[in-house]
């Protein structure tokens with residue numbers, strides 16, 4: 001809730017897409033904003049990764065974090081269902097993080113929130129922004145787009161995401177969703193993100209639908225540990241990195257008459 005006693009925060013908030021992992025895939029603008037900001041607010045999961053922030057690791061690959069304050073914002077690894085009331089643990093993490101960031105903005109400090117890939121694709125950035133705006137609607141902010149993981153996967157495999165009259169669906173496969181079967185049947189091209197914990201189920205579904213030949217699994221695109229599974233069945237039973245994405249495209253380019 002806004003309060004009439006508050007003045008507009010003097011600092012500026014930047015939600016900065018830092019790309020899918022390879023620091024060279026950060027935009028010139030992202031690098032400039034990260035260099036400019038005195039404070040970096042970095043997201044990490046509350047459980048499971050000991051506070052490791054992939055966004056911070058990527059940003060540090062290009063911009064030295066010294067002489068900056070690094071704020072650690074912790075978010076529980078819980079699914080967000082936008083058509084239902086938010087989980088209380090998530091709400092409290094977003095609100096707590098919003099208050100931490102607002103305190104720096106009120107001091108007149110500019111704050112960067114680096115986020116994996118692009119802020120507009122399954123990023124915590126927009127939950128944080130909404131929580132801040134709920135407390136102070138007059139916040140000054142900018143969003144710096146980033147190269148998405150699916151773009152990096154597509155480029156690395158020379159497999160376009162969508163061409164011509166293709167219709168592309170992007171699916172967060174971590175969710176158990178009855179619509180997945182229909183989406184895979186109806187769309188010309190599908191990107192499955194967040195696949196690492198549901199891989200075997202997904203492989204079985206792709207087999208049933210006869211889509212294994214059109215699918216490729218990319219683990220850690222553009223990173224030294226990158227691994228490609230052109231036969232997706234060979235990944236069955238493997239413990240995958242969180243940075244894992246499946247690209248499916250049914251049609252190919254015809255250049256012969």
Ligand SMILES: C[S@@+](CC[C@H](N)C(=O)[O-])C[C@H]1O[C@@H](n2cnc3c(N)ncnc32)[C@H](O)[C@@H]1O
Pocket residue numbers: 020021115116117118119120121122123147148149150152153192193194195218219220221222223242243244245
């Ligand atoms: C929370 S989403 C973040 C998406 C990100 N905002 C974007 O624009 O791509 C995390 C998912 O992105 C995908 N991902 C991120 N980095 C990746 C990489 N280097 N290689 C393959 N997939 C990646 C994986 O599907 C992962 O589970």
